[in-house]
Amino acid sequence: MRQLVTWAASACVGFVRAGAVVLVSMLVPAVWAAAVALAIWWGPGNPWSWLPAFLVVCVGSIALSRPVCRMFRFLVGKWTSTVVAPGYREAPPVVRMSTGFWWNGFSYERTSRDARMDQRWRLRWNDPANWRDLRFTAIAPCTAGLVAAVPLAGVATAAIGLGGQTTVARLVGLLGLVVGIGCSPYAWRIAEPVAVRFLRASPAMALAERVGELTSQRADATIAQAAEIRRIERDLHDGAQARLVALGLSLATAEKLMETDPEQARALMRDARAGAATSLTELRELVKGINPPVLNDRGLVAAVRAFALDSPLEVTVSADELRLDPPIESAAYFGIAELVTNAVKHAHATRAHIRIAGDGTGIVVEVEDDGRGGAAERADGGLAGLRRRLAVFDGTLEITSPQGGPTHVRMSVPCESL
Structure with missing residues (x-):
């Protein structure tokens, strides 16, 4: 009974997800269909009837390409936890030169508004990611959209066939119902490989971003x-x-x-x-x-325990016994010191817990305090500096700090020595 309920729930969730994939994939083809309908309405005998249809196809495809790809990435990330990086080129800062002109990374303009507008259009037309998105809007309907439409088509066939008067129609409707329900938990899953294959940045673009x-x-x-x-x-x-x-x-x-x-x-x-x-x-x-001597002599865990004893907070430390590369230990130690100091100065916390563990690929450090929360990362603040310190080692920083607390920070740094 439990397996049947689980299967029914999976089929319902899969049907909804398949419908979402079809809806997102078919947005641009819907614009194309509208353009054809406009050309037919304009009149097949009119030699200029193709012109508004062509304009609708071009403008609609270009305008919808990026939103469609963003929605596709969002759905794939939410359903499968697979992050498909957009790979768009970042706009360089617009800077006013000593001559009074504004430099936008491409050309000099007289005003800041003109410089930003010129920069936006140049990025729009020169960014390979935009053309990749446009290509995806043509590929998605024929791949993910077509496969995800199978459950919907099966249910539609069942609704029509089972309402028929002949035995053949009812058999076709029953077959459509079986196919629709049977494919529902799986049809939407094609969205992940399609997004990874056609939406991920090219190796050249990824290399440029890395540089x-x-x-x-x-x-x-x-x-x-x-x-x-x-x-x-x-x-x-x-x-x-x-x-x-x-x-x-x-x-x-x-x-x-x-x-x-x-x-x-x-x-x-x-x-x-x-x-x-x-x-x-x-x-x-x-x-x-x-560089604390205890960090050099006894490692990260001992240095953090010594720091916890000197802290005005009631700090508890749970840690695996690890010895890492000295630069990584130093970055993790000063990151912990920064977070505990922030808990004292800004969050007015009374207790904090530090957890240090290895996950097989690197070190994971979690710091949680019972302060008032609301920690925000500012461009010139300590948290932004901590993120940059960890980024040198390809590390990541995750901050969860709702108003009223608690504040939970997770630092992750890959390390081959583990």
């Missing part, structure tokens, strides 16, 4: 490295260096006062010793901020 992505990552890494060097320089200049200069002056003064005022000299030396201890503490904190 652009790596170029962006290299620029981000260069900027981050320069900012880190400036931070270290500033910390050394304002902290340890100033204290060491003061220490040298105190020792020089104590040396002069040693014979005339020993008590004052001893006081200066005590102050110098305290200053030396403070400088040493600052240097240790600076080294810890660059």
